[in-house]
Amino acid sequence: MTETDKRMTFPNPMLVVVSGPSGVGKSTIVAQLARRRPQVVPIVTATTRERRAEEVDGVHYHFLSDAEFRALIERDGLLEHADNHGHWYGTPIDQVRGILAAGRDAILTISPEGARNVRKQVPDALLIFVMPPSMEDLTERLRGRGSESEASLERRRRDAERWIAQAGDYDHVVVNETGHPEEAAERIWEIIQAEARRDPPRRPRV
Secondary structure (H helix, E strand, O other): OOHHHHHOOOOOOOEEEEEOOOOOOHHHHHHHHHHHOOOEEEOOOEEOOOOOOOOOEOOOEEEOOHHHHHHHHHOOOEEEEEEEOOEEEEEEHHHHHHHHHOOOEEEEEEOHHHHHHHHHHOOOOEEEEEEOOOHHHHHHHHHHHOOOOHHHHHHHHHHHHHHHHOHHHOOEEEEOOOOOHHHHHHHHHHHHHHHHOOOOOOOOOO
């Protein structure tokens, strides 16, 4: 990011929610988008799940104990929180407010349950659902992680089918073709640009 980029602010900053089933590539897409477009700033989600070997605390997630997560809830430090596959995930509200106050688009990568909770709290949030090319493709992506048991794979597959059936509740749907996350990232950028020109503009009040 250049010094000029750092000084720039943008009209009508938005809260953008990118959601979809586990394994669909949400985080990869958002990382691609943030690298290319300095207007978009990812929010780092808090979670109680175990950190994977390749993950960095404070970069991929804020990894918290159950007690730390409960303390955040009790002091109203989360915009939303949800139980996803036995672990808690939540959106730190101060991050969202800080990004929007700086005139940037805050982009949040969360589960469909979390996305529904954000819509309840912030009706003007922009919700984008990321769709896999097929269920077979999604299953192979999950299996490729090497961290899922067969029972876990089946549970995630059932959840994905249910969430895909509800994709019509979102403002936009983007298909993440295998091996081409940059195309999905560019499509989301086009959506953000189009929504920024909307009249009346979205006014996310957090």
